[in-house]
Amino acid sequence: MMTNAIPSSGHLLEVSGLRVAYGAVEALKGVDLTVGKGQIVTLLGANGAGKSSTLNALVGLAAKKAGRVVFDGHDISGLAPEQIVRCGMTLTPEGRRIFPSLTVDEHLMLGGAMHKARGNIAEVREDMLERFPILKERLGQKAGSLSGGEQQMLAIARAMMSSPDLLLLDEPSLGLAPQVVDLIFDLIAGLRQRGLTILLVEQNVSLSLDIADAGYVMANGRVVLAGTAAELRNSSEIRGAYLGA
Template sequence: MLEVKGLRVAYGPVEALKGVDLVVPKGRIVTLLGANGAGKSSTLNALVGLAPKKAGSVLFGGRDISGLAPEQIVRMGMTLTPEGRRIFPSLSVDENLLLGGAVHSARGAIGEVREDMLSRFPILKERLHQKAGSLSGGEQQMLAIARSMMSSPDLLLLDEPSLGLAPQVVDMIFELIAGLRAQGLTILLVEQNVSLSLEIADAGYVMANGKIVLSGTAAELRDSSEIQGAYLGA
């Protein structure tokens, strides 16, 4: 579904990505691991047109989307749930969802997707008319994911969905992500919780200093001495 070749991103004189290659097969969860500053978020932002690409290509469904604007990419079926959730706290849960569905031209289509999201995320149905800023951290993360899903994506990019959440809530969010994959959604996951990421992922890549330094199936990465030493405390 997604093939990235030689992706380079620069912020002025600082090169954040130095030739990233990765593949995300349809119907899979692929996780992107690495320390803070490794280039993970820059990769996701570049994929959806939010970071200045210097070189390389991004093929989505066989089409080169490297030069497209973010709204065009979303309409094609790729969307990003950003780090820190970035919901609109002064708006209601419902208003946040409807903004996420703005790519749908028909009002009926928005309504159908909204009902689907409320069935997937029943807590949001209970909180529908509350201000989004009044939700708990876990509820806000569910809202952020549901808002992204309102565009009916084929590929969901998730940036640090467990950030700042209590351990029991993190487990719930990861169960939710695995459930989305079971329903046919393709996911590229950036996450600091390496152990949980490799439990639900099919494959993964490890980044350092703007480059891919290790890749393999989730099982291969779990068994890797580099991963065990650096991330799993072995």
């Protein structure tokens, strides 16, 4: 039977009672969740459920009204976004948010500015170019001239330049062709295989559950269901609402 808790050996992220308001509108109403080290955990739910607000609050981009965020054993609830990145958590935002007039290489170096050990930036950059060979071919190219899939790869590589322990991914398949979506999801799965922990918000529920270890379902700013990926896939609520069964 599913509950609102996901068992894990060694939580990298523990969130309790997270509340966020935009003016008089309360977007998050006491969210609790955990992400275990090395896991992919997905947040599911309809538009407006609070998924993006959760990610933004975790990295300090949405003002927290209440709640506690513990990352790698440290309370980071009151830290600024740049401090959170240096702690090892970073976000690839919805819509990619690339700078059209900057080159691919300038984006990578921008992402590396928050690296915990600046002497390793060149090494990390080379690693990114190995993981994303298409970006190596486009290093001097303006990011605005890239395809949607290439821009998404750049957004992920930019976030990875800080060498995070936890990557937050917000709608990585948004607006992409199906074959490119498959490529992006293969990439995400490959990042996990190399030890990265990922918290994923994604509109494609089926693909999310294919690569995730566990997930939470959100509605109206609250977690309403949680379980392993297999449990969620077999849930009648999930099948009826998202999987067309």
